[in-house]
Amino acid sequence: xxxxxxxxxxxxxxxxxxxxxxxxLITPKDVELKIPKGFPKPYYKFKNNKLSPExxxxxxxxxYDPILSRDSTISCASCHQRIAAFGHFDHPLSHxxxxxxxxxxxxxxxxxxxQDTYMWDGGVNNLEVQPVSPITNPVEMNESxxxxxxKLKRNPTxxxxxxxxxxxxxxxxxxxxxxxxxxxxxxxxxxxxYDRFIxxxxxxxxxxxxxxxxxxxxxxxxxxxxxxxxxxxxNNGIKPDSSLDDKGRGNITGRQFDDYKFKxxxxxxxxxxxxxxxxxxxRNLKDVLNYYGDPSNFAPNTAKEMYEIGKLSEQDKKDLIxxxxxxxxxxxxxxxxxxxxxxx
Amino acid sequence: MAxxxxxxxxxxxxxxDQGKLTIIFDHYVNDKILQFDTVAYNNELGQSFxxxxxxxxxxxxxxxxxxxxxxxYKDYYLVNEEEPxxxxxxxNHIPTGSYTAIEFMIGVDSVDNCSGAQSGALDPIxxxxxxxxxxxxxxxxxxxxxxxxxxxxxxxxxxxxYKPPYSCIRKVLLYFDQPIPLSDTATxxxxxxxxxAEILKTPVNIDFSKLSSVTxxxxxxxxxxxxxDMFSILSIR
Numbered sequence: 381x382x383x384x385x386x387x388x389x390x391x392x393x394x395x396x397x398x399x400x401x402x403x404x405l406i407t408p409k410d411v412e413l414k415i416p417k418g419f420p421k422p423y424y425k426f427k428n429n430k431l432s433p434e435x436x437x438x439x440x441x442x443x444y445d446p447i448l449s450r451d452s453t454i455s456c457a458s459c460h461q462r463i464a465a466f467g468h469f470d471h472p473l474s475h476x477x478x479x480x481x482x483x484x485x486x487x488x489x490x491x492x493x494x495q496d497t498y499m500w501d502g503g504v505n506n507l508e509v510q511p512v513s514p515i516t517n518p519v520e521m522n523e524s525x526x527x528x529x530x531k532l533k534r535n536p537t538x539x540x541x542x543x544x545x546x547x548x549x550x551x552x553x554x555x556x557x558x559x560x561x562x563x564x565x566x567x568x569x570x571x572x573x574y575d576r577f578i579x580x581x582x583x584x585x586x587x588x589x590x591x592x593x594x595x596x597x598x599x600x601x602x603x604x605x606x607x608x609x610x611x612x613x614x615n616n617g618i619k620p621d622s623s624l625d626d627k628g629r630g631n632i633t634g635r636q637f638d639d640y641k642f643k644x645x646x647x648x649x650x651x652x653x654x655x656x657x658x659x660x661x662x663r664n665l666k667d668v669l670n671y672y673g674d675p676s677n678f679a680p681n682t683a684k685e686m687y688e689i690g691k692l693s694e695q696d697k698k699d700l701i702x703x704x705x706x707x708x709x710x711x712x713x714x715x716x717x718x719x720x721x722x723x724x
Numbered sequence: 725m726a727x728x729x730x731x732x733x734x735x736x737x738x739x740x741d742q743g744k745l746t747i748i749f750d751h752y753v754n755d756k757i758l759q760f761d762t763v764a765y766n767n768e769l770g771q772s773f774x775x776x777x778x779x780x781x782x783x784x785x786x787x788x789x790x791x792x793x794x795x796x797y798k799d800y801y802l803v804n805e806e807e808p809x810x811x812x813x814x815x816n817h818i819p820t821g822s823y824t825a826i827e828f829m830i831g832v833d834s835v836d837n838c839s840g841a842q843s844g845a846l847d848p849i850x851x852x853x854x855x856x857x858x859x860x861x862x863x864x865x866x867x868x869x870x871x872x873x874x875x876x877x878x879x880x881x882x883x884x885x886y887k888p889p890y891s892c893i894r895k896v897l898l899y900f901d902q903p904i905p906l907s908d909t910a911t912x913x914x915x916x917x918x919x920x921a922e923i924l925k926t927p928v929n930i931d932f933s934k935l936s937s938v939t940x941x942x943x944x945x946x947x948x949x950x951x952x953d954m955f956s957i958l959s960i961r
Contacts (some may be wrong), residue, residue, distance in 0.1 A: 417920050428840075451836040452807050453918075503856050503857040504857075504858045505837070505838045505859075506839065506840040506841075506854070507840070508841040509840055509841060509848070509855070509858055512853065512855040513856055515855075517855070517856070524849075525849045552843060552844045552847065552849075553841065553843070553847050553848050554841040554847065557840070557841035558841050561840070561921055604743070631857075632857050633887075634890055634940075634941040634942070636756075641881065672867075
């Protein structure tokens, strides 16, 4: 009996070991850039940052490693959670080290290479330099890039991983940032039920079809298919929260004309990325549609597109929500390539 | 586009020529050599100040001949008072000839502000990089002035931005008194004076009691217009 147990445990260990290895193994095929059918050309083309399994794996590890924060307590993934389409599940505003709270809702991460700018205000102009912002922000990771490099250099595993990935012995900011860009840049969501419906591989219910029709009529002028954003900044009329004092795009351009405009977010995986708006003020999709469907809610200087929505009936809202839920992409959400490697 | 440590190569063509020019930036406040912390200077309004930090990017150096031809160096250099070696730039492979002027840019051009992760002079670890509104800080001048109302009476001028109308990129063109002959046998040393006092005047006199902190586009172009004329030729040896 004892012998049998030992043999069984060996077999189990071997099996677990085997499955774990394949689950986290990244092959050259895993890092091929496949532009989904119907998608435009990406802005970020991995130019001077040739995709490789070793660099991707390094980027994945950095993304999940709290070593990037000042006190090694939070990682990128602390706020960009896989279950929440890499947003922050159920958190209106971002959280940083020492329990500090930021000014904005954590955006979901997906299809980043089709964005010309990053952050709610579009202040960051290249995917590669985006991580510098959360790493150095005092209410996020509050760390310096120089110190991150120092910490990584002290770690023999990282030293060898950087050597393998970049074929050099130095760890520098360029390589850290490029590795992260490979990992986040390959986060592509293009296999939701909506995508399958468009390509004829799935069907929609009547309500979902009505929702799509309403969406195209009332929402798509900003949330343009197939990315569900037109990469512009608009004032959607929500009253500024004086405690946050956030002028959004205006802070970046210095033009009063841009005050209180924020990036139109993609709606892909919107089911998972609640709460909503740049300050996370709406708890659920129903609250969002209750707001959007009543123009009397809108503050001054609201984008004209908002008034084109008009009054939404209860049935409209139900149908729109039914449609929005078809944007949940389980292929992406459960893609093993983006799983936390520290769990293996 | 990283800076070359050993000595910059011209941007275009083959470079068989062996002319060399060493450019040395000498930091001054008016006619006194800049010293951090201990020495107090006066601005045009008679307000006293000390300097605790001074660094700036220059790039896109053109050496010009009288006949209009020029040799271009695309590299960027971060000149930092704290690091004496950063104040010397070696230009190599200069075509033989007689040079009459030097032109360069203060700052980092728009392409290199948008090119993602970079190394060398443009590595973000040099603390001359804005993360929240991507772009390089072209010039940092920090110090203390009793007239300043900022905490600790400090002043901080972090000037950058490449997007119009707030672009702080400025071109500098300096003519030599005498043409500089350069060839493989004649290496010359060009001393350029960088005058911190000029950052605080012409065209606008900076009043520390009214302006002690510039860390984004607000007032940035005012300082940029001031720093445009902070360079002059000191000597050619």
